[in-house]
Amino acid sequence: MSYYTCHVMIIAVGHSDGEFSIFSADCFDPLDPTGNISVTFDIYQRTDNGYLARVTLQNYYQYRHVDKPGWKLGWRWANNEVIWDMSGAIATDRGNCSSYSGSQMPHSCKKDPIIVDLSPDVSQNRSEHCCRGGLLSAWSIDPFNAFSSFELEVRNVGDNPLGQAPNDLTLMAPGPGYTCSPLLDTDPSVSSDFGGLRQVPVLRTWKSTCAYSSFLANTLPVCCVSLSSFYNPIVTSCRNCSCGCREADKSTTSCIRPGPLSRSNEDNTIEIVECTDHMCPVRVHWHFKNNYMNQWRVKLTISNYNYNKNYSNWNVLVQHPGFTQQTSTYSFNSTKLPTLGNQDGVSLFWGIDYYNNVLLHFDKAQVGVVSTEILLDKDPNSFTVSNGWAFPRRIYFNGENCEMPLPDKFPMLPNRSSTLRPTYCGFTLLFILLFLPLLHPWL
Numbered sequence: 001m002s003y004y005t006c007h008v009m010i011i012a013v014g015h016s017d018g019e020f021s022i023f024s025a026d027c028f029d030p031l032d033p034t035g036n037i038s039v040t041f042d043i044y045q046r047t048d049n050g051y052l053a054r055v056t057l058q059n060y061y062q063y064r065h066v067d068k069p070g071w072k073l074g075w076r077w078a079n080n081e082v083i084w085d086m087s088g089a090i091a092t093d094r095g096n097c098s099s100y101s102g103s104q105m106p107h108s109c110k111k112d113p114i115i116v117d118l119s120p121d122v123s124q125n126r127s128e129h130c131c132r133g134g135l136l137s138a139w140s141i142d143p144f145n146a147f148s149s150f151e152l153e154v155r156n157v158g159d160n161p162l163g164q165a166p167n168d169l170t171l172m173a174p175g176p177g178y179t180c181s182p183l184l185d186t187d188p189s190v191s192s193d194f195g196g197l198r199q200v201p202v203l204r205t206w207k208s209t210c211a212y213s214s215f216l217a218n219t220l221p222v223c224c225v226s227l228s229s230f231y232n233p234i235v236t237s238c239r240n241c242s243c244g245c246r247e248a249d250k251s252t253t254s255c256i257r258p259g260p261l262s263r264s265n266e267d268n269t270i271e272i273v274e275c276t277d278h279m280c281p282v283r284v285h286w287h288f289k290n291n292y293m294n295q296w297r298v299k300l301t302i303s304n305y306n307y308n309k310n311y312s313n314w315n316v317l318v319q320h321p322g323f324t325q326q327t328s329t330y331s332f333n334s335t336k337l338p339t340l341g342n343q344d345g346v347s348l349f350w351g352i353d354y355y356n357n358v359l360l361h362f363d364k365a366q367v368g369v370v371s372t373e374i375l376l377d378k379d380p381n382s383f384t385v386s387n388g389w390a391f392p393r394r395i396y397f398n399g400e401n402c403e404m405p406l407p408d409k410f411p412m413l414p415n416r417s418s419t420l421r422p423t424y425c426g427f428t429l430l431f432i433l434l435f436l437p438l439l440h441p442w443l
Helices: 423-439
Strands: 005-015 018-028 037-047 050-059 072-076 082-087 089-091 114-117 147-155 167-172 178-180 184-186 190-193 198-201 204-212 223-229 232-236 254-256 272-274 282-291 295-304 315-320 327-330 333-336 345-350 368-377 394-397
Touching (some): 037 167, 114 147, 167 178, 223 394, 282 394, 327 333, 327 345
Parallel strands (some): 223 282
Antiparallel strands (some): 005 018, 037 050, 037 204, 050 147, 072 114, 072 167, 184 204, 190 198, 282 295, 295 368, 315 345, 333 345
16 A cells, blocks of 8 residues: 555547556655755756756755665757867767867767766765766665765857756666656755855856655555554564565465566666565564553564675664654664654654664574664553553655554554553553452462
8 A cells, every 4th residue: 555645647549549647656655745856957057069067966854865776867858069178977879979170079879868876985986976876865864875976078069158958857876766856947046155245146046846756656665564552462463475475385485576677776687685574675663562551662673584685774764653752762762753744743753873874684594684672651631441442553664664553453552452451551461460368368
């Protein structure tokens, strides 16, 4: 089930063999309604036959980051433009430059170039804020590394010395799912000079926003959620076939996950995950551990069942009514995020650098695991333990929606009780049961 909200426009187009409809869906995540990746095309200097430009990709998604092998940016030139030179990135195809002669040739003559970022260890052909290997951090986690830029010299711009905006902007980050608006004229970007005393606008700025839709990505789910509690010995497992169904042979020790080649692996190997009933590469487990007088204690565990992939800079987003109150997190970084029209709280969790920010792959010895405990202050006026409110409404892993168990499968309170006493009452009852025979030996 997807939790994206969509506005759908239907356009009917007639043909000789009948009529069919084309639809365009404008989707956004209610937990990150303003999230997008913006592409800014700044022309900052004219040349004899064109201009110099700086292109910046800025990730405004709160918890969706661009992972390996990184972004790919493409467009179609409006006229006969060529990329004469480029720094901070490269065009993947030089194209047909046979019409040029001389010692210097264009960097790319493609009508529809595809641009990729350079790796951080490249020492030549760099530009400012470039060369992150195509990675863009999530805005709420690491805003300094949430953007990247490169520079290019464009020639053959025609009669207009400042050129015409490229068409058909596309973004792979690293896979499909992103739809980009046209590059449109906007107020020129401004930089500062003389220690901030002087503002210097560029000559011209075009801008586009690229939004992600799980419908367009059309990918299999990557994670599922399991639940447990201290008051019920039964564990609510991930739903069967959450991320695909296992092979019929139950004795198989490793499974090839159904679906296309993994875009996350640089060597394009097929994802292989442990044989489970849910067949998900990642499982998120929420354990309701303790019920104190004024707080709850929860253990959050993320497990990686993938044999050949580590998840670097992972993050988990949790929607839970308890996150409207004060919380304390151990072993993870965390922050609360604003939401649109949502009364529940939303918290974002991610690993600590050089400690647990990499979720290691599964091997024959054990599943890669990271975990933390969370203390949530109680607010009896807004939520209680009853009706499954001790458990999250939804969970995302790396920006992708995790398959939740059905509500009627959530761990139930014992004896159909509507309330659950805090932990100190349990200790009192245990004390009475232990010492009652000593006080009344006839019992």
